[in-house]
Amino acid sequence: GNSVTQMEGPVTLSEEAFLTINCTYTATGYPSLFWYVQYPGEGLQLLLKATKADDKGSNKGFEATYRKETTSFHLEKGSVQVSDSAVYFCALSDQTGANNLFFGTGTRLTVIP
Amino acid sequence: DTEVTQTPKHLVMGMTNKKSLKCEQHMGHRAMYWYKQKAKKPPELMFVYSYEKLSINESVPSRFSPECPNSSLLNLHLHALQPEDSALYLCASSLSSRPGSGDTQYFGPGTRLTVL
Numbered sequence: 388g389n390s391v392t393q394m395e396g397p398v399t400l401s402e403e404a405f406l407t408i409n410c411t412y413t414a415t416g417y418p419s420l421f422w423y424v425q426y427p428g429e430g431l432q433l434l435l436k437a438t439k440a441d442d443k444g445s446n447k448g449f450e451a452t453y454r455k456e457t458t459s460f461h462l463e464k465g466s467v468q469v470s471d472s473a474v475y476f477c478a479l480s481d482q483t484g485a486n487n488l489f490f491g492t493g494t495r496l497t498v499i500p
Numbered sequence: 501d502t503e504v505t506q507t508p509k510h511l512v513m514g515m516t517n518k519k520s521l522k523c524e525q526h527m528g529h530r531a532m533y534w535y536k537q538k539a540k541k542p543p544e545l546m547f548v549y550s551y552e553k554l555s556i557n558e559s560v561p562s563r564f565s566p567e568c569p570n571s572s573l574l575n576l577h578l579h580a581l582q583p584e585d586s587a588l589y590l591c592a593s594s595l596s597s598r599p600g601s602g603d604t605q606y607f608g609p610g611t612r613l614t615v616l
Contacts, residue, residue, distance in 0.1 A: 419602025430506075430590055431543070431607040438602050476542055485555050485597035486531060488605055490542035 389414045393477045393491025400467055400498050408462040408494045410451075410477035418479040420444075420453055420460040421488070425474045434462075434475070467498045503527075504608035506591050512614045515581060521611045523574040523591030531597035532574040533605060534566060535590040543590055549574060550597040581615045588612050 394409040412420065419438045423431040435444030440455035449464045460477060474493045481487035504525045513519050523532065531550050535543035548556035549568040557566075563585075565577040574591055588610045594603040 416600070421604070423607075430504075430588075430609040431592075433604055433606065436602075436604060480602050482600045485548045485550060486594060486599065486601055486603055486605070487545055487548070487556070488543075493540075493542055 389418070389479060389481055389489045391477050391479055391489055391491035394494050396493070397495040397497060400496070402469055402498055402500050403466045404498075406462070406464040406467045406471075406496070408475055408477075408496070410460045410462065410491060412458050412460065412477075412479050414458075414479055414482065414489075416482035417455075418482055420451070421478045421480070422449070422451055422460070422462050423476045423478060423490075425476065425493075427473070431476065467496070469498045469500055472496055472498050504591055504593055504606050506589075506608035506611050508611055509609065510612050510614075512616065513578065513581065514616050515583075517581075518577070518579045520578065521576040521589055521591075521613075523576075523593075523608055524572055525593040525606070526572055527593065527595075527606070528571075529593035529595050529606075530571060531594045531603070532568060533592040533594075534574070534576055535592065535607075537588040537590055537610070539587075547576075548597055555597060578613075581613075583615050586613055586615045 422434040435446045437444040437453035443452045477491040534546040537543040547566045552568045567575040591608040592605040594605045
């Protein structure tokens with residue numbers, strides 16, 4: 388079956404620190420992988436995606452590489468800002484159903500000045 | 501434009517009320533989704549519509565009734581809800597719901613529902 392295991396939070400970092408949020412997955416076939424971000428009181432926004440092995444998704448300084456050999460899609464950012472404080476969800480899209488998304492549990496990031 | 505709009509933003513209703521949530525997109529997407537998100541949890545899929553037809557119902561209680569009147573609109577009719585139904589209800593859309601497509605789902609801001 389499909390599942391996503393995501394690094395437990397919460398994570399608290401100082402501004403300009405390096406961020407890594409781990410994400411591993413189990414899936415049938417070759418799913419597409421996503422990172423979504425949810426700011427307080429808002430819906431989910433797509434942060435980045437990758438559709439095949441070795442693809443790197445990037446956006447707003449965030450990056451994640453689709454690693455088939457380790458079934459991972461870790462999120463990284465070199466220098467976080469206070470405005471990056473949010474909940475981050477790793478997700479995969481179902482290869483057999485109706486493009487369903489399977490989400491990890493979410494990681495809450497707080498960046499302090 | 502990757503905007504999905506949802507109304508209302510907040511809704512408070514009693515257990516005997518009937519209300520509706522509305523979702524709209526104008527991206528030409530043919531797949532639309534309803535999710536339920538409880539506090540500090542990831543979204544859970546409720547329904548999927550593909551080309552205006554219900555394709556997935558994730559064993560959702562009948563007090564939730566979805567409707568897709570056209571390719572741009574998705575409604576969720578609510579009746580006789582319970583307090584445990586209080587949650588953030590998210591709508592999303594994607595180009596298609598074709599298995600394996602990996603089409604990105606774009607989410608609306610959600611409706612925060614409180615059932616008294």
